[in-house]
Amino acid sequence: SYIYFEDIFLSKEKLFEALFNYAFFDSNFCFLQENPSLAIEIALGIFENVPQKIFLETFHLNIQETKQILQYIFEQPSLGCLIFSAKKISSILSLPYEQVRRFITAFSHNILEINKEFDTPTAFDKVDFMFKPFIKLTEDEFVLVNKFLCAANIYEAFLLNLRNNRQICIDDKTGGYIEKFIYKKLHKKKISFHEGEFSNGEADLIIRDRRRIFCCEFKKKAFTRASKSGQPLEVLVDLIGSLLNSQIQANKVQEVLMKSGKICLDAKDCIFYRKERIYKISLSASNFGSFHDDCFVMNFLHILLETRLQADTNDANVIKKCKNFNKAVDAFVKQIQSFSVGEKQPNEVIRQDLFTRRFLPLSFFIFVLGKSKNNENFIT
Numbered sequence: 001s002y003i004y005f006e007d008i009f010l011s012k013e014k015l016f017e018a019l020f021n022y023a024f025f026d027s028n029f030c031f032l033q034e035n036p037s038l039a040i041e042i043a044l045g046i047f048e049n050v051p052q053k054i055f056l057e058t059f060h061l062n063i064q065e066t067k068q069i070l071q072y073i074f075e076q077p078s079l080g081c082l083i084f085s086a087k088k089i090s091s092i093l094s095l096p097y098e099q100v101r102r103f104i105t106a107f108s109h110n111i112l113e114i115n116k117e118f119d120t121p122t123a124f125d126k127v128d129f130m131f132k133p134f135i136k137l138t139e140d141e142f143v144l145v146n147k148f149l150c151a152a153n154i155y156e157a158f159l160l161n162l163r164n165n166r167q168i169c170i171d172d173k174t175g176g177y178i179e180k181f182i183y184k185k186l187h188k189k190k191i192s193f194h195e196g197e198f199s200n201g202e203a204d205l206i207i208r209d210r211r212r213i214f215c216c217e218f219k220k221k222a223f224t225r226a227s228k229s230g231q232p233l234e235v236l237v238d239l240i241g242s243l244l245n246s247q248i249q250a251n252k253v254q255e256v257l258m259k260s261g262k263i264c265l266d267a268k269d270c271i272f273y274r275k276e277r278i279y280k281i282s283l284s285a286s287n288f289g290s291f292h293d294d295c296f297v298m299n300f301l302h303i304l305l306e307t308r309l310q311a312d313t314n315d316a317n318v319i320k321k322c323k324n325f326n327k328a329v330d331a332f333v334k335q336i337q338s339f340s341v342g343e344k345q346p347n348e349v350i351r352q353d354l355f356t357r358r359f360l361p362l363s364f365f366i367f368v369l370g371k372s373k374n375n376e377n378f379i380t
Contacts, residue, residue, distance in 0.1 A: 010299040012307055016232040022296070024230040026289035027124045032152055034287075034363055036074035039151035040067065042366055045181040047158045050168065058165045059106060060099040068093050069103060070154065073134075074147050082144040083137070101140065107157045108134040108142055124229035132157045152287060152363075175220045178285060178362065179204060182218070185366065191375055196265030201252045203265055209375045213271070213278045215253045216365075217246035220285040236309075237321055239291065239300070240328050242284045243359050247301070248328065250280035251335040258339070279356045287361040297359045304329050305336065305350075 010018055026032070047055070048063045059066055072089060076082055086104050090097040109132050117126035133150040134142045144150055162170040179195075182205065186193050194206040205216040221241035226234040256263045257273040264270040290296065308329065309322040339353055340346035372378045 010296065010303065012303050015300075015303055015307065019232040019235040020230040022290045023228055023235055024122070024124075027127075027228045027230070028121050030289065031149055032287050032289060033148040034151035035367070036147050036151040037071075038363055038367060039154050040070050040074065042181070042363060043155040043158050044070075045184070046155070046174070046177045047162070049173075049177040049180055050162065050170075054162075054165060054168050057167070058161050060102045061095070065093075065095055065099075066103060068095070069100060073144060074151065078144070078147065080146065082147070084142055084144065086140050086142065104134060104142055105136060106161050107132050107154075108136040111135050111137060122229055125225040125231075127225060127228070129153075130156055131160050155285070171220075174285070175218060178218055178220060182283075182365075185369055189369060189372060189374075191369075191372060191378060194265055194269055194271055196269060198253075198256060198263050198265050200256060201249060203253050203263070204249075206253065206263075206265075206271060207375065207378055208271065208276065209378060211276055213257070213273070213276050214281055214378070215250040215278060216281040216283055217249045218283045218285075218362075219243075219246045221245075223284075223286045223288045223291075233309075233318065233321060235291075236325055238288070240325055242286075242288070243282050243291075243297070244301075244304070244328050244332055246282035247280055247357060248332050248335065250282070251332070254278050254280065255335065255338065277356060279358065281358045281360060281365075283360055283362055283365050285362050287363065288359070292359050292361060292364075294358065297357055298354045301332075301354050301357060302351075305333050 044063060044067050050058075052062065056062060061069070069089060072093060073082070073084055076084070086101040087097055089095075089104075090100040093100075109129070114135060115127055115129055117123070119126070130153050133153040134144055136142055159170060159174070162168060183193070183195070186205075186207075191207065195203055197203075203215065204218050205214075207214045207216070219242040221238060223238050223242075224234060227238045253263060257271070257278065260273075262270050262272045291300075308326050311319045311322045313319070336350055336353065337346075340349040343349045369378075
C-alpha cells in the first residue's frame with residue numbers, strides 16, 4: 001500500500017527520491033521471487049537456441065540433461081534450505097557424475113566468496129547472489145537457499161557462463177533468442193501475431209483482437225546492481241534502456257497505424273487500423289520489481305513530459321548519461337504530442353494514451369500467455 005500511494009502522488013520534484021525509495025525497498029524488504037517451473041521453462045526456452053556444440057562445451061551436458069537436473073532440484077519438497085548431492089542426482093537421473101558435478105558447480109557460488117563485499121544495506125551494487133542459484137559446500141554437496149528466491153537466478157547463471165565462452169557473443173544474441181522463444185510460445189497457443197520491419201522501424205510483436213491492438217517491444221536491458229542499490233541516475237538509465245526505448249519503438253507503430261490506417265510488415269503482412277485501442281507493452285528480460293507497477297509507469301511517463309536532466313558535475317560519464325536521457329525523453333514527448341494534434345482536449349488525449357502503456361517482466365508475460373486460449377482473451 002505504501003508503494004501504491006507513493007505512485008499516485010509521484011511528482012517531478014520527488015522523482016529522484018522515489019526512484020531511490022522503490023529500488024532500496026525492493027532490494028532490502030521485497031525480494032524478487034519466481035515460480036521455479038516457469039523460470040526453468042523461460043531460461044531453457046531462450047538458451048536452447050545456443051548452438052549445441054557451444055552449449056555442451058559451456059555446460060558439459062545437453063539442454064535436455066540440464067533440464068532434468070534443474071527440475072529435479074527445484075521440485076524437491078523443502079520449506080527452506082535444501083542440501084543436495086551431485087552424486088545422488090547423477091545416480092537417480094542416470095547421468096555421468098563428473099558432468100553433473102561440473103554443471104552444478106558452474107551454477108554455484110563459492111561459499112567463501114558470495115556477497116563478500118556487501119557490508120551495508122545501500123551497497124547492493126556489491127551483491128552477487130542473484131547471478132547463480134546454488135552455493136557450493138563441498139566438491140559434491142550444494143545448497144539451494146530458497147527455491148522461489150533462487151529461481152530467477154537460473155537465467156542469470158546461463159547468461160553468466162555463456163559470457164565466458166569466447167565462441168559466442170551472447171549479449172548480442174540474447175534479444176533474438178528471446179524473440180524466438182516468445183514466437184514459439186504464441187504458435188503453440190495458436191495465437192496469431194505479426195512481426196517484421198516497416199517504413200519507420202521494426203515491430204517485435206503485434207497481436208490484435210476485435211477491440212484492441214497490442215504493440216509489444218522486447219528489451220534485454222538488465223536492472224543493474226547499481227540501480228538496485230538505489231542510485232537514481234542509474235535507475236533512470238536502466239528505465240530509459242528498457243521501458244522508454246521500447247515505448248518509443250511501439251509509438252512508431254502507433255504513428256503509422258493512425259496516419260495511414262494500416263501498417264505493412266516486411267512489405268506484405270498488413271494490419272488495418274479500425275479505431276481499436278492501441279496498447280503499448282514493454283517487455284523486459286529482467287524483473288524491475290516495483291517499477292513494473294501500472295500506476296508508477298503511467299505517472300513516471302507523465303512526469304517525463306516535463307523533465308530534463310542537467311549535470312551538476314564535470315564527470316564525463318554523468319554528462320553523457322544526462323544527454324542520452326534528455327535525447328530519449330525529447331523523442332518520446334514529440335511522439336506523444338503528435339497523437340493529440342487537432343484534438344479539442346489534448347491533455348486528456350495524452351492522459352488516456354498514457355493509460356494504455358504497460359511495463360511487464362518476461363516471466364509475467366509468459367505466465368499470462370499460458371492462461372490465454374486465443375486472441376480474444378489475450379491479456380485480459
